[in-house]
Amino acid sequence: MQSDYYGKVFLYNDNKLPLSAFDDFFNSRSFKMFGSDNLYQLIRYAREISPDLLIFDMQEQSESDFSPLLHFNTEIPVIDYPVIVLQNETQPFITHPSIAHYLRLPRDVKLLTDITESYGLGHKNHQILLLDRYREETDVLHNYLKQENLNYFEVHNARAAELYLQKNKPQIFCIEPDSAYTSIINKHLHDKLFYVDRDKDITEIRNFLH
Numbered sequence: 001m002q003s004d005y006y007g008k009v010f011l012y013n014d015n016k017l018p019l020s021a022f023d024d025f026f027n028s029r030s031f032k033m034f035g036s037d038n039l040y041q042l043i044r045y046a047r048e049i050s051p052d053l054l055i056f057d058m059q060e061q062s063e064s065d066f067s068p069l070l071h072f073n074t075e076i077p078v079i080d081y082p083v084i085v086l087q088n089e090t091q092p093f094i095t096h097p098s099i100a101h102y103l104r105l106p107r108d109v110k111l112l113t114d115i116t117e118s119y120g121l122g123h124k125n126h127q128i129l130l131l132d133r134y135r136e137e138t139d140v141l142h143n144y145l146k147q148e149n150l151n152y153f154e155v156h157n158a159r160a161a162e163l164y165l166q167k168n169k170p171q172i173f174c175i176e177p178d179s180a181y182t183s184i185i186n187k188h189l190h191d192k193l194f195y196v197d198r199d200k201d202i203t204e205i206r207n208f209l210h
Helices: 019-027 039-048 067-075 109-119 140-147 158-167 183-187 203-209
Strands: 007-013 031-036 053-057 083-087 101-104 128-131 152-155 172-175 193-195
Touching: 007 019, 007 039, 019 031, 031 039, 039 067, 053 067, 083 109, 101 109, 109 152, 109 158, 128 158, 152 158, 158 183, 172 203, 193 203
Parallel strands: 007 031, 007 053, 053 083, 083 101, 128 152, 128 172, 172 193
Antiparallel strands: none
């Protein structure tokens, strides 16, 4: 791998877009990509080389089918890198604890860029790191962040949040209370750590940012 790459991306592709399009996208952001529509080949490579990002492109699924990801988890039980799932605009997601980001293309292509750059070069100026469970419906917290035009990085997996903190320094770190996320606290203490309930008032965060 060339020295000017920030990391390696493994991509499972269901042929919605040609691999060359993804290769150009990640190459321009200094990631070396290995892509395949052969899950067993991807698993074989992952047993020998740990990627820095793992992406499952599920856009062509006629119905929500996460069996490739579930099978990957069975074969590679310890996933120590962020997992991103790409879905189309209509099919529902099936949540899984190993997934760090759920994106819909083409709507979230800018978000994919932000995520890639955050785990790669880093040094992003997000005001907030938000570690919470995934859900698509709106809530008090997300409505506030959007109304105030606040810059935040949302992640749904504790290990991925830890990797993000290694290269980025958000102003505040918000965690949705959940026992699955507590392991990150002692590893990455943050002087502005908030536990947030997304459906309740967020006065403490509002007062700090303003």
